[in-house]
Amino acid sequence: MIDEVVPGVYRLRDTCNVYVLRAGREATLVDFGSGAVLERLEELGIDRVTDVVVTHHHRDQIQGLARAAAAGVRIWAPPVERELIDDVDRHWLMRPLDDDYDLREDRFSLLEPVEVTGVAAEYRVQRYGGVELFALPTPGHTIGSVTYLAEVGGRSLAFVGDLIYGNGKLWSLAATQWTYTGAEGQIATSISLALLADRRPDLLLPSHGDPIGETAPAITHTRERLRGLISLRREDDWDFDDWFRNPWQELSPHLLRSRTSMATSYLLRSESGRSLLVDWGYDIWTGSPLGADRASKRPLLTTLEGMNVDIVLTTHYHDDHVAGINLLRDVHGTEAWIPENVAPILADPRQHDLPCLWFDPVAADRVLPLGEPIAWEEYELTLYPLPGHTRYAVAIAVEVDGRRVLFTGDQQTGLPHLLPNYQYKNRFGIDDYVASAKLYVELRPDLILGGHSPPIEVDDAVLAQLRETGDCVAALHRELLPPERVEARIEPYRSIIARGEAFELDVVVEHGEAEVDLVASEGWAVERVSPTRFRVTAGDAPVRRARIAADVAVAGIRYGQIAEALVDVT
Numbered sequence: 001m002i003d004e005v006v007p008g009v010y011r012l013r014d015t016c017n018v019y020v021l022r023a024g025r026e027a028t029l030v031d032f033g034s035g036a037v038l039e040r041l042e043e044l045g046i047d048r049v050t051d052v053v054v055t056h057h058h059r060d061q062i063q064g065l066a067r068a069a070a071a072g073v074r075i076w077a078p079p080v081e082r083e084l085i086d087d088v089d090r091h092w093l094m095r096p097l098d099d100d101y102d103l104r105e106d107r108f109s110l111l112e113p114v115e116v117t118g119v120a121a122e123y124r125v126q127r128y129g130g131v132e133l134f135a136l137p138t139p140g141h142t143i144g145s146v147t148y149l150a151e152v153g154g155r156s157l158a159f160v161g162d163l164i165y166g167n168g169k170l171w172s173l174a175a176t177q178w179t180y181t182g183a184e185g186q187i188a189t190s191i192s193l194a195l196l197a198d199r200r201p202d203l204l205l206p207s208h209g210d211p212i213g214e215t216a217p218a219i220t221h222t223r224e225r226l227r228g229l230i231s232l233r234r235e236d237d238w239d240f241d242d243w244f245r246n247p248w249q250e251l252s253p254h255l256l257r258s259r260t261s262m263a264t265s266y267l268l269r270s271e272s273g274r275s276l277l278v279d280w281g282y283d284i285w286t287g288s289p290l291g292a293d294r295a296s297k298r299p300l301l302t303t304l305e306g307m308n309v310d311i312v313l314t315t316h317y318h319d320d321h322v323a324g325i326n327l328l329r330d331v332h333g334t335e336a337w338i339p340e341n342v343a344p345i346l347a348d349p350r351q352h353d354l355p356c357l358w359f360d361p362v363a364a365d366r367v368l369p370l371g372e373p374i375a376w377e378e379y380e381l382t383l384y385p386l387p388g389h390t391r392y393a394v395a396i397a398v399e400v401d402g403r404r405v406l407f408t409g410d411q412q413t414g415l416p417h418l419l420p421n422y423q424y425k426n427r428f429g430i431d432d433y434v435a436s437a438k439l440y441v442e443l444r445p446d447l448i449l450g451g452h453s454p455p456i457e458v459d460d461a462v463l464a465q466l467r468e469t470g471d472c473v474a475a476l477h478r479e480l481l482p483p484e485r486v487e488a489r490i491e492p493y494r495s496i497i498a499r500g501e502a503f504e505l506d507v508v509v510e511h512g513e514a515e516v517d518l519v520a521s522e523g524w525a526v527e528r529v530s531p532t533r534f535r536v537t538a539g540d541a542p543v544r545r546a547r548i549a550a551d552v553a554v555a556g557i558r559y560g561q562i563a564e565a566l567v568d569v570t
Helices: 065-070 088-094 184-198 215-231 240-245 325-332 343-347 432-443 460-480
Strands: 002-006 009-013 017-023 026-030 048-053 074-077 125-128 131-137 146-152 155-161 203-206 248-252 255-258 266-269 275-278 309-313 335-339 366-368 374-376 379-385 394-400 403-409 447-450 488-491 494-497 502-509 515-519 525-530 533-537 543-554 557-569
Touching: 002 155, 002 203, 017 203, 048 065, 048 125, 065 074, 131 184, 184 215, 184 240, 203 215, 309 325, 325 335, 335 343, 394 432, 403 432, 432 460, 488 543, 488 557, 494 502, 502 515, 502 543, 502 557, 515 525
Parallel strands: 026 048, 048 074, 155 203, 275 309, 309 335, 335 366, 403 447, 494 557
Antiparallel strands: 002 009, 009 017, 017 026, 125 131, 131 146, 146 155, 248 255, 255 266, 266 275, 374 379, 379 394, 394 403, 488 502, 502 533, 515 543, 525 533, 543 557
């Protein structure tokens, strides 16, 4: 059945509602269903479909999408769900099934991959064929869901996917359960509905259900019912409306702390009205799913609307501190200022075997030196190396509103315990916390601002506690570890090459000169270029994640194949 929603916009009831936006004799579609719409174009006076925009990755939305690709239609996906469409084979191969606590409906994905033209430009208007659409992130039904807004005949239309079904109703509650015990997706749905209501759409066009003309009452009713359901799953009475409506806590007139980000971001304001962010990872964080795939991680810009964000400056490379930087640059034109010891990690994450790497490279607009004052507006910032939580981190010192402030990322927890937050995979060193305690004493900050704890008011007792903890960490590690330990790694850690292609690998050995051999798959050639650099030529067969190992000996002691690298051969 096809009905005209407004002049020039039609709804075809298929496995989902497929919306047809006509522009002359061509059309853009919102979602695709089984593809039956291609058989109905003539009766709509349409010669061809130019584009399909997808609200989310579920099969009922796009199960026939291969038909669109075969017809030469351009396909646009939500940014964090692209891989669930054009790289879905990898998802099916990697998705854990045994002892599974990840309840997201990410297996409601295509059975076979379909090539995607590109991704929707979130927070911006983009032209798709003859139609202009604004892509508003609306997580809830899925983490990556998008609502498309269009102005048609003087009316604002919102193509909402499965964000809402009707007045007070959702198409699925199971889809909003992202974790085994949480209500993250329901909270996200409520927030997304509130943000959509702020834009005052005249008509909501859902993937399932009829068009909703009384938009404000429908959204309000649905949010009221959701709040009742959420309250049954939480022991606290969390006022998340106040949380996301008033996201910035004022620490002083020119220094704000985000209440909604994960990890905590900070905003430094100038007298001119410009702003500098320290770290920007995940905004509007309602809780994390268990998945480590891209579709479980979504950066947002919700709480920065209306702000002039000139600069974002990073304390370290972890995804919860940098995931939103590329989106921030694309939408706000913000420059990324990255410390010199962090920039190489963000520029080429596949080079490194480190945890918490963001999926994409994050380029530096400016690489900042350590130990040299950096001017921004009326402020002077100085970056200092801060190993401990990770080797690739800095402390950022600046005076704000008459107080000496030090941003320290994730170096330690907050008061009263001030526990060291180190992970060995981050390349922790035994004396790192001795060094950071010494730095704190030298800088004597009034306020330490970390990534996952409340602000720390610094006095002599705090400095003494940090020094004692650093000394204790170092002493215990020296007591527990043998002196002849060796660590090694291969760089780049991950490579993608063609069959028969030659490429080079470096073996980096900590703690002494080493004798190194490289071991590769049968049929691969290995040539030594220098004592620790090798040229490898891949075999003739395609393979995924072929393993290469470094066999290491130091001072006559053989440690074996203590480092590996992974290679995809295409």
